[in-house]
Amino acid sequence: MQLYNTLSAKERATLIEEAGQERLTISFYQYAHIGNPELFRDHLFIQWNALDVLGRIYVAHEGINAQLSVPAENFEAFKNHLDSISFLENVRLNIAIEQDNLSFLKLKVKVRHKIVADGLNDATFDVTDKGIHVNAEVFNALIEDPNTVLVDMRNHYESEIGHFKNALTPDVDTFRDSLDSIERDLADHKADKKLVMYCTGGIRCEKASAYYKHKGFKQVYQLEGGIIDYARQVENRKLENKFLGKNFVFDHRRGERITDDVIAHCHQCGKPCDTHVNCANEACHLLFIQCEACGEQMDSCCSEACKDVHNLPYEEQKKLRKGKAASNKIFKKGRSDVLKFKR
Known part of the structure; x- marks a missing residue:
């Protein structure tokens, strides 16, 4: 029985675009005591794969954390499946403010030690005793x-x-x-x-x-x-909006605009900007804020050194990425000496 993805992200994106169907980007979580996360993980993958659900879902003994997209026409069936699970019945679903059919391109359901890493080791701490x-x-x-x-x-x-x-x-x-x-x-x-x-x-x-x-x-x-x-x-409800700027989200959009306020600055030139990008050098992939002008000047890279690597032939770039020492440098979040205007 298939319990894993068989299509690449590129192949999936092509299929989504060809289908021309609207998809809903959704997130939800629930803290609960799950006895067998592995069995629950397999059940979710089988059911959701059949509904063409795509996303990143974590399951642990303490509950579930899900960020996903589902075809709009399958939403009711998806919701019915959630309601069939006792601790997920009527769970709150956060539907994205800005929709994007390509927000997720694979279905990944993973068993984790915890759904939110907290570094805690306290047997007396009950995560369900919430505020x-x-x-x-x-x-x-x-x-x-x-x-x-x-x-x-x-x-x-x-x-x-x-x-x-x-x-x-x-x-x-x-x-x-x-x-x-x-x-x-x-x-x-x-x-x-x-x-x-x-x-x-x-x-x-x-x-x-x-x-x-x-x-x-x-x-x-x-x-x-x-x-x-x-x-x-x-x-x-026409309430006063006390939020300023963008809400960072964990899919390829990287942000949803809540208000027109731009409270951040380009990390390379200091101009007002709140657009997160990943360095185009795959051996770096640093997450940082970059304006369009700097993006053009720097080939979407965070530094001249990464720009030089990015312009090498692909096979040479792959060689530079080999080894544990190199992999530990990848996917850093906005912390780098090359970013002159990081606050």
């Missing part, structure tokens, strides 16, 4: 309260292009880095401050809310549905 979920209207009111501390639970390269007004935006590379950093900074306010958190779709601040409750914070809240659902709520 209070609030909608956009309540969230807006909470963050105007002087007794509230608003915290962005995302990484530096995400908050750089967009965040809520007056939010603390920890300069961290990973979620696990932010947990200790925030607890240390707010250690004196566990009882007297309202800790309000947000992230892309809710999964990180839900785990964080349970963690901070475990650590003794008395008033813990999270924005339900994250920035994705907040943007939809403020538009549908």
Whole structure:
């Protein structure tokens, strides 16, 4: 029985374009106690492959984290399948603000140790004992309260292009880095401050809310549905939008524009810009912000050195990428001495 992809990303993109069918980009998560993640993974792959679902899905003993796309005509069947699973019945689905038929090109369902890497090893920590979920209207009111501390639970390269007004935006590379950093900074306010958190779709601040409750914070809240659902709520309910800029997303789009504010700068020339790219040198692939002018000048590379490599014959580039030492340099996120205007 097929439990893996048989088409390359290029082949899949061609098929999608030829089909001419609209696809929906969706994300969802659910913390739950899953006894056999491997069996659950295989079940999902079989069912979703038949529905032409594509995406990146992680399954662990602590739950599921899914980012995917599905043909619009198969959405009802997909939703019915979710509802047939007890802990996924009526799970909140975050439908992307900006749709793109090519947001995902393969179906990858992987078993992981955790659906959100947190670096924690604490048997007394229950991830399902979460904080209070609030909608956009309540969230807006909470963050105007002087007794509230608003915290962005995302990484530096995400908050750089967009965040809520007056939010603390920890300069961290990973979620696990932010947990200790925030607890240390707010250690004196566990009882007297309202800790309000947000992230892309809710999964990180839900785990964080349970963690901070475990650590003794008395008033813990999270924005339900994250920035994705907040943007939809403020538009549908005509609420004040307190978010500035873009919401970073983890597919090839790299961002959804929430407001017209451009709060970031090109990392190479310093001009206002909030477009993330990956360095065209496949041995680097650095994620950074680059304006169109710099993209043309630098051949979509982060440095002159990468530009030189990128212009080598393909076989020579492949040789340079061989070995563990080289692979460890790939897929860094906006941290490099070559970026002159990284804040």
